[in-house]
Amino acid sequence: MLVTLSSVVVGAPSGTAGRPPAGHTKTQAEVNVLRAVARRWKAWRRLGLFDPRTHLLTNNTEGVCHGRGKPRPGNRYLRFVCVVRPHAHHGREGLWLRYRALAGGRSRISFLAYHRR
Numbered sequence: 098m099l100v101t102l103s104s105v106v107v108g109a110p111s112g113t114a115g116r117p118p119a120g121h122t123k124t125q126a127e128v129n130v131l132r133a134v135a136r137r138w139k140a141w142r143r144l145g146l147f148d149p150r151t152h153l154l155t156n157n158t159e160g161v162c163h164g165r166g167k168p169r170p171g172n173r174y175l176r177f178v179c180v181v182r183p184h185a186h187h188g189r190e191g192l193w194l195r196y197r198a199l200a201g202g203r204s205r206i207s208f209l210a211y212h213r214r
Contacts, residue, residue, distance in 0.1 A: 120173030121198040126162040130179045130194060133206045134160070144192060144211060145183055157184030162196060174198070178209070187214045 121129070135154050138147050148155050160181045164174030175198050182191030193209040 120169040120175045126177045127160045131160040
């Protein structure tokens with residue numbers, strides 16, 4: 098008597114290969130933008146966002162991000178448009194940035210414009 102056994106190999110997806118990043122929340126994007134701007138204080142020192150004595154962001158500097166594109170589960174987005182501005186600002190005044198969520202919790206931030214009063 099001859100019995101043939103066949104095995105089925107089921108492969109689980111490996112890591113994040115082939116999948117797009119899960120995206121970031123609005124809060125996560127705002128925190129990342131403020132950290133990135135603070136790290137590059139020399140580039141933005143003339144815009145009034147930094148204390149010239151301490152090289153830190155001035156008090157009450159705000160970062161606001163708006164998600165762009167199709168939202169992902171959990172109200173997450175892959176792309177944002179963000180503005181960093183002093184507490185006392187007028188209209189669209191501020192440093193406008195493009196934010197892109199990458200895999201592994203990383204991000205890429207690029208300069209769009211700086212609008213004055």
